[in-house]
Amino acid sequence: MLTASELADRLTRDAEAVCRHYLSNGHRAGNYWVVGDVANNVGRSLYVHLAGPRKGRWTDAATGQYGDLLDLVREACGLGDFRDIADEARRFLSEPQPKPSSSRSGDTPDYPLGNRPASERARRLLRMTQPLVGTLADSYLRQRAILRASLHPALRFHPSCYYRDLVTGRTTSYPALIAAVTDPVGAVTGVHRTWLDPDGYGKAKVHTPRRALGGLLGNAxxxxxxxxxxxxxxxxxxxxxxxxxxxxxxxxxxxxxxxxxxxxxxxxxxxxxxxxxxxxxxxxxxxxxxxxxxxxxxxxxxxxxxxxxxxxxxxxxxxxxxxxxxxxxxxxxxxxxxxxxxxxx
CATH class of the missing domain: 3.40.1360.10 (Dna Topoisomerase Vi A Subunit; Chain: A, domain 2)
Structure with a gap:
């Protein structure tokens, strides 16, 4: 079975095909694929290198997000567990799929993950969370003198949220403070994740402990x-x-x-x-x-x-x-x- 680094390398070989599949609302401009964001909205904020030493690397100038094509699959599909990300990458690469375990059989979507709407990708992650009160995320905010954060339904806690280091490719999980991003009528369009130190010492000791996912533009x-x-x-x-x-x-x-x-x-x-x-x-x-x-x-x-x-x-x-x-x-x-x-x- 391919490792995370190997999957990323395989995706990089077919960088333009990856972009055409997951970012179909974009277009090629010289040696770049240009699109609005990882949610596949129309625009020019996100660009993916299609050639040269940075082939497969992408950056969203509006949000500061960046990574390789495995990260792009994760963000585009709204996936939190590395097994799900690897499954989706293998599906795209036509790799043999591992047999699904019984514990995950109820989470099979009725449409391809790459076509999952942005609001559903955000709700999928939120469904894995729990109320904030009494959690490590509540304690983190209390350490920052924010004492009544658990009163706000927009804030949730994920006990083991997937994190991938964008430099080394190493994957692990940390507890996380999850904030729901909503539009003017209250529909969830995205989430913001703050990974936390499991021992209660503030944010997780990782390169980027805060990342956003989904449709942020105009929302909050x-x-x-x-x-x-x-x-x-x-x-x-x-x-x-x-x-x-x-x-x-x-x-x-x-x-x-x-x-x-x-x-x-x-x-x-x-x-x-x-x-x-x-x-x-x-x-x-x-x-x-x-x-x-x-x-x-x-x-x-x-x-x-x-x-x-x-x-x-x-x-x-x-x-x-x-x-x-x-x-x-x-x-x-x-x-x-x-x-x-x-x-x-």
Whole structure:
């Protein structure tokens, strides 16, 4: 049976065929295959090298995701277990398939995995998760001074989420914090994974402990967000922990984590929004995302207001300064009616 590295090498030999199968909405442009993202959306953000020393390597400029063609199969099909990824790669390569075990017989899809819709791929991973309360992911967030994360249905826990090192090809599993990415009507379009150290010492000691999967563009992880009706006031930002820190001191205000600066810039504002608070991060990418979202908000008649942390981000503020100082720091940055409605006295 082929190893992970051998499977990746076999896929690389037929790189264009792999792209035409899993990224059929893309096209060849010189020595690259160009498409919107790993969910096979139309666009030009993701490019795959079809020739040269980097043949088979791909990068999504919008999300920062990258890897080889085995990683592409994993992301395109929404697979979490290496056995499933290897099975799909062998199917594509016409390798003999191992006999399915009885424990997995109920998970056979009724359509090819490569054609699985993006929403279903995300839901498939979410079905493997459990509620956050009392788990290692809950403990991880509590260590970051986020004490009530288990109240948010968008956050889940996976006890053994597949992880593949993009450099060495080594595969293993770690517990993970899973966040559901949803569209404006609440449908799951993707997930965000934060792999955790099994002994409880923060994030897993891996090269990329955070990765997104699925359709992020325009969507977000939502907290205290109504599915129906207008949202006159809300807050948006990048990181999960940063936005959860704001939720901790402004309970009840609808908030979203767009996960990256590029996706923050592309976030689709809800109907009826009048004021949009944008949580700042202290880096150039964050500033670009804020400026782009601010311009789009203004064009829609929405007032954008930037919330600035005292330190690097709002989670660092919450951990090092405490909730009282964060509350005092936010009060003059909010409209008076919003400070009265959402900030603790």
């Amino acid at each position: 992880v939502r907290f205290d967000f109504p599915v129906h009706g207008p949202v006159p006031v809300m807050a948006a930002g990048e990181g999960l922990e940063s936005m959860l820190s704001l939720v901790a001191v402004m309970p009840g205000m609808p908030m979203v984590s767009a996960l990256t600066a590029n996706h923050l810039a592309a976030f689709r504002l809800p109907a009826g929004c009048l004021r949009l608070y944008i949580a700042a991060d202290a880096d150039a990418a964050g500033r670009n995302g804020i400026e782009a979202l601010s311009r789009r908000a203004q064009s829609l008649g929405v007032l954008p207001l930037v919330l600035t942390p005292q330190l690097g981000d709002f989670n660092e503020d919450l951990r090092r300064l405490g909730p009282d100082r964060v509350t005092a720091q936010l009060r003059p940055q909010l409209a008076p009616e919003d400070a009265l409605a959402f900030l603790a006295v």
